[in-house]
Amino acid sequence: MKKTGQTISSGSRKMELRVVNSQGAGMDSKKSEQSGTTHFGYQKVLESEKSTRVGAVFSSVASQYDLMNDFMSGGLHRLWKRFAVQLSGVTTGSRVLDIAGGTGDLSKLFLEKIGPEGELWLTDINLEMLSVGRDRLVDAGKMPPLCQCDAESLPYPDEYFDCVTVAFGLRNMTHKAQALKEMYRVTRRGGRLIVLEFSKVWKPLEKLYDLYSFKFIPFMGKLVAKDEDSYRYLAESIRMHPSQEELADMFRESGFDRVEYFNLAAGVVAVHRGFKM
Numbered sequence: 001m002k003k004t005g006q007t008i009s010s011g012s013r014k015m016e017l018r019v020v021n022s023q024g025a026g027m028d029s030k031k032s033e034q035s036g037t038t039h040f041g042y043q044k045v046l047e048s049e050k051s052t053r054v055g056a057v058f059s060s061v062a063s064q065y066d067l068m069n070d071f072m073s074g075g076l077h078r079l080w081k082r083f084a085v086q087l088s089g090v091t092t093g094s095r096v097l098d099i100a101g102g103t104g105d106l107s108k109l110f111l112e113k114i115g116p117e118g119e120l121w122l123t124d125i126n127l128e129m130l131s132v133g134r135d136r137l138v139d140a141g142k143m144p145p146l147c148q149c150d151a152e153s154l155p156y157p158d159e160y161f162d163c164v165t166v167a168f169g170l171r172n173m174t175h176k177a178q179a180l181k182e183m184y185r186v187t188r189r190g191g192r193l194i195v196l197e198f199s200k201v202w203k204p205l206e207k208l209y210d211l212y213s214f215k216f217i218p219f220m221g222k223l224v225a226k227d228e229d230s231y232r233y234l235a236e237s238i239r240m241h242p243s244q245e246e247l248a249d250m251f252r253e254s255g256f257d258r259v260e261y262f263n264l265a266a267g268v269v270a271v272h273r274g275f276k277m
């Protein structure tokens with residue numbers, strides 16, 4: 001595994017960001033799959049292109065990301081994240097991996113749960129999102145280790161974490177099955193994976209939700225983040241994401257047991273939980 005460390009600073013703040021270029025489990029098979037195509041929202045793109053396109057979206061929205069989340073969900077995303085942390089069952093001293101952690105909302109909540117005896121890593125593939133997350137955590141008086149890495153090739157040992165989490169990140173990954181396999185690998189026996197993600201809304205609400213997603217969200221994106229296209233991608237990527245049942249099956253295929261999910265806001269989002277037995 002090849003690693004390079006990089007220190008980035010913001011004003012007087014300094015914290016190490018470990019930039020990891022890993023050749024971990026599954027990378028060879030991943031590379032050989034890369035001649036195929038996948039979706040980026042409703043567009044068909046080369047698999048090798050998708051992460052660059054997703055990267056451009058999050059680099060563009062990083063500075064307005066938190067504000068937009070509050071606007072789009074009316075603040076509900078905070079409750080959804082609290083619920084996910086509650087379901088994780090982590091306690092003082094737990095080891096937690098926050099994947100695609102972005103601006104650090106979940107990390108902040110987990111750090112309160114695990115206390116100074118615990119260990120939490122805030123990770124994301126995108127440096128801009130991670131930098132915003134770092135600043136927010138430092139402002140809150142917290143300094144967990146951060147790592148810029150791809151969920152499809154995690155630079156962590158087998159069976160290390162009590163809990164692995166992803167909030168609103170899995171949808172953006174090119175090879176979701178590979179990412180879930182990696183999450184399974186780094187989870188200890190008895191540990192669990194928690195995925196909070198947009199899902200399939202209750203059928204009678206579909207029309208209203210379409211209106212909200214394809215009209216209101218891009219409009220707000222244009223107004224607040226000056227980026228309509230990225231927020232159109234958000235709406236499209238939600239439609240392309242597996243349903244509650246499909247994702248539960250993917251958990252099982254990756255090796256997780258006792259898989260269940262909890263719908264929130266009539267299925268606008270769902271929290272999936274699975275255990276490594």
Ligand SMILES: C[S@@+](CC[C@H](N)C(=O)[O-])C[C@H]1O[C@@H](n2cnc3c(N)ncnc32)[C@H](O)[C@@H]1O
Pocket residue numbers: 054058099100101102103104105106123124125126129149150151152166167168169170172173174
């Ligand atoms: C919608 S944001 C979610 C951020 C945060 N977890 C939250 O709930 O607010 C999605 C994040 O997934 C990250 N991401 C996308 N693909 C990734 C990958 N393959 N590995 C790790 N992170 C990824 C993006 O960079 C972005 O920060």
